[in-house]
Amino acid sequence: MDINGRELSKKIKNEIKDEVDKLDKKPGLAVVLVGENPASKVYVRHKEKACQKVGYFSKKIVLQDNTSEEELLTLIDELNNDNLIHGILVQLPLPKHIDSDKVISSINPNKDVDGFHPLNMGKLMIGQKTIISCTPKGIIELIKSTKIDMNGKNAVVIGRSNIVGKPIALLLLQNNATVTMCHSRTKNLKKHCLDADIIVAAVGIPNFVKEDMVKKDCVIIDVGINRLDDGTLAGDVDYKTVHDKVSFITPVPGGVGPMTIASLMRNTLECYKIIEGIE
Ligand code: NDP
Secondary structure, eight states: OBOOHHHHHHHHHHHHHHHHHTOSSOOEEEEEEESOOHHHHHHHHHHHHHHHHHTOEEEEEEEOTTOOHHHHHHHHHHHHTOTTOOEEEEOSSOOTTSOHHHHHHHSOGGGOTTOOSHHHHHHHHTTOSOOOOHHHHHHHHHHHHTTOOOTTOEEEEEOOOTTTHHHHHHHHHHTTOEEEEEOTTOSOHHHHHHTOSEEEEOOOSTTOBOGGGSOTTOEEEEOOOEEOTTSOEEOSBOHHHHTTTSSEEOOSSSSHHHHHHHHHHHHHHHHHHHHTTOO
């Protein structure tokens, strides 16, 4: 059965809109795009559209590919001090001459809607309340929507990136799953996967997880967004063959992607409340 990320995301955005309609001052999100990466442009457009839907003030700043690190840091400093802006998102990847870690660390942690700042990442690690990065936050909502009990379940995360793999592993752990993290050096990945009640695939290789790698009735979260030569999108999971074997699976598109955006909207509201001293 599909887990419908589009529906869930719509519901969340409607709830946010209802809350925002009652506010005198609108939450403001700044999205910074450096360069011409086509995928990044699409993501930024989706984020802007979502802001309009929920009633946020959104500010898109597009900088040229040759923008210097110093110029970008100056811009972030301005946004950190802009009282109309409650969330700052720098679309990754950045051009190679810019140090992403330095840029992320320069964002006010209370405006860090992506949850990538080391302080927020560290708080997640030690289980403190924090701003949780959008994709993992959305994934947990998707799993919860299936009503399966994560307690003691075997969860396998394929991929160990800072933006998906590591934080989702921590969140699954917080939800009492027994978590195994797999990556490109993992030996016998198939064995780990066959043991899993929940698989989160964040590999970046189209149709990587095949039917013979998954246990019957397992829950599959497919994070992958891979553009194929014919222009279509494919996930990291071979949806066609896996779908009938498992109990729940997120489609691509229409699964994790929309929930990432919904979580961004939630995080912006959380940052707004912190900055405006509402909570
Ligand atoms: P990264 O490229 O940063 O990480 C990929 C991970 O997969 C690495 O940890 C790598 O291992 C692992 N890996 C690569 N090959 C294998 C293999 N053969 N076996 C096991 N593990 C392997 O990717 P991201 O985490 O940034 O993204 C993953 C996918 O999710 C991409 O398709 C991306 O587009 C998509 N994505 C989707 C989002 C959404 O909103 N839906 C948001 C973010 C990403 P190692 O560390 O050893 O190299």
